Amino acid sequence: MPTTRGLERLIFFTDAVVAIAITLLILPLVDAASEPENTAKTAAHFFTEERQQILAFLISFAVIARLWVAHHSLFEHVASYSRRILLLNLAWAFTIVVLPLPTAMSAEFDTEALTIAFYLGTMLLSSLMLTLLALTIRGDASIEESARPIGHNAVQGSAVMTVLFALALVVGVFVPGVAFWALLLLLLAGPIEAVLNRRAARLAHSRDA
Template structure:
């Protein structure tokens, strides 16, 4: 039994089923985002509220829903582009994917917290924006793991380099957004407008890490 364990641990598997599983998990997470709003519509109807009153009373929930939907979509698109060239997965890569999916599945919970808790609740902001930082960092770890294991994929080095710049830029901007949101409660989640600086920061990171990738070929 023990003699066969190293071979089992180092075994690679076809990537099709893990890819499909990740897509399903992301789809479910995006769907779960709408559930608190669906429940609030029923409650508003029972209490006699009209549509305008419901919209005004749930502005924070609507904002966090739209923001989280877009962010999960961004993470999924980045993941989809990366794994388009992945043909095999190892046990370690499967565990990294599981950790990444955990951060995605958590986001609907963090979204619900951010949309319903008091605007002065700094911990809600930490849980919400902090979860995005974790997802971006896990995406970075997966990308670096694939770079060190070229037998699993046919991804061009330039694509890995550009994706690494994207992950670093996202983690950095989410971190700055969290810092602003915690230090300036009046700004709150509007601090995430800093994400519009994604393009310039991504280009800067791409230049900074270009040399590290250039020695491995293209």
């Protein structure tokens, strides 16, 4: 019943939301630079005063870009959609729309457990939605591109990212002084995914043979 255009609209709408959210991240810094009280300030002063805001901007840009790449790579295996795919996509878009709020809060508020939990929790939820999408797509002949099965790698890669975000949330909230640096745990996703991709390539190879 669903059309190709329906699928493309769904992907396009999601992409537009992500593109807007990632571009809006700079706005609080632009606003801070445009405040009339700033006219006497120097650029060096500005960078020093807003260093937490700048850090939060860089983190959120990297995280949204990383989540978008995961979504992009996931939908390379999708040929159609269902109502469930539509709703999971909107839930994922919701987490991306929310992200600028904990970004601003972590930049402006004192670093405390609740702010960290909200920030990293939003990322965790976003990654979880992608994992649910991967699990929903995989093996569903009405959704999955038959010529490009999703393979273990995408599902496991997504699950690994979700586990690492959960780990970062726990470490960031409970280990004193770590806070947002817990996100460095995400750097482990790269090597792990590389391993999984090699395994998946072997699996796909043996499936093709």
